[in-house]
Amino acid sequence: MEIKRDTASEVAAKTFSEIQHWMQHQLMHPQFGGDCETYVKSTSKLSAKQHLQIYQRSYIARLRDCMEAQFPALKHALGRPLFLQFTDLYLLEYPSKSYTLGDLGQSFGKFLVETRPDKDAEVKESWPDFMIELADFEFLVNTSFDEKADENYQKATSKTNEEELELVPVFHLLKHDFPISSYYKAAVNDRNPELPFAEESYSALLRHNYRLGLFEIYPIQYQFLMKFKTTKSISSAKQFLIDQFNIDKKELESHWQQWKAKWLEEGFFIKK
């Protein structure tokens, strides 16, 4: 089949806009090929196609690098080859529209929901649920690291009046269907965790002195901290547990003193 080539005048007439649309398409869809010679000059060392390929290789390699940096635990869970397959498809479906690479993985969890292999099956497998929870969690970790918050506060101590306690400005209470926090910590610390079974888990992700902390907590502590977060009152949070879970007041007080000591050390609280 004879391939139609543009004439010299047709080549010259390509507009600025046409050229950019062509090149962007070539970067994002390199598999479709394209009439490189119409747009790109060859040199004595490289053909037009080879010149373009430098950009095509770099486009995907750069974004893969960023996704690997943003989702280290998910990469471990999926294994690098599968992680990169998902990444490549994700970048096709959700190409970046942001001026910052910090947003690159913003929709990765959503993408995994949309493309889970058992999407239409009545009985679903559990591993996609784990991957989706992990992706959402890792993106939250990234945003929490650089979240805008006033850290010019006074850290609470054991002497701080309980009603003067407040949570640090960057504080996320998390409930997962899988042991996400413990898996994440094991993965990023090269402890090579295996895929976990479903198991409800609770954790607190916080930032203190510009460093992130991730702490696993008990379900009852999660309930307590949730109430404290909304009411900003320790006594209200205690009363909530007493009322909702029929906990003995003295027993709760004993537990609270232990929780408080641990959480003060871990940087949960500031002074109002």
Added chain:
Amino acid sequence: MKQKVQELPDLGLGLGLRGEHFNHILEHRPAVDWFEIISENFMDSGGRPRYVLDQIAEKYPIVMHGVSMSIGSTDPLNFEYLKGLKKLADEINPKWISDHLCWTGVLSLNSHDLLPVVLNEESLQLITTKIKQVQDYLERPLILENPSTYLTFQQSTIPEWQFLKYMVEETNCGLLLDVNNVYVSSFNNEFDPIEYIEGLPFESIVQMHLAGHQHNGDHIIDTHDSPVVDPVWELFSLAWERTGGTSTLLEWDGNIPEFDVCHEELLKAKNYMDGFKKQFVRSEAIQKDEQMVSNPIDFLVSNVAKDFVE
């Protein structure tokens, strides 16, 4: 626009500010003349990067260098981006704001690469219009860098150095001459780097960049991950002589070594400030690696996991 490019100060020898060096800089206050930040790293930062920048900006002159303005895109300017840029500038008071003569995407997409612009009358007109819009909005001159490029468009009719010259004449913007990029682009696109530098409007060159690259035999990738090679130092020497000396900065973005190694590499510039004497020879080691990424900007993503408290 009240400020003129020619009134911008000579800041001396500076380094690109990278997260790996935050602690060293805060603890040791090294004798570096100034730092250049990547604007996008700090525009939305409310965490440690911004906290550190505020401290460094109290002690050193800062220049903002961006990678996402996309001045060469046929898309309209992104005023949300410019608003963030201006807000950061208002807060940290940089000596100037720079970006690249490039585009990063169209149709509101961002490739996060510094893509080459077709160089002809149509693009010159559109880009100069956009530069004027940016300068009006930011109320200061925009400084634009020559990017490293890996292709030339068939439709380009103006040499890059001449395009930059016309751009300056039309808009009074400033130039950031990346000497390494001249070398990389000249090899990849087969033009004479000396003719390129000699053709620039020297009085509008506000700053120079130096960096290392990766030579793959039939092309060079601008990797910023190694020392500056001799031919680039020689081009720097020429540019230094022609400009009469200007603010100079070393970029090191991949395989980032200890701060002192970067600083030592930067200070080598002093050896090339006494005139362009040597014969320019394009000779250097070749390290074939097809996986190298051009225009490395993935260092923009913080490695959050490495600094976690358990």
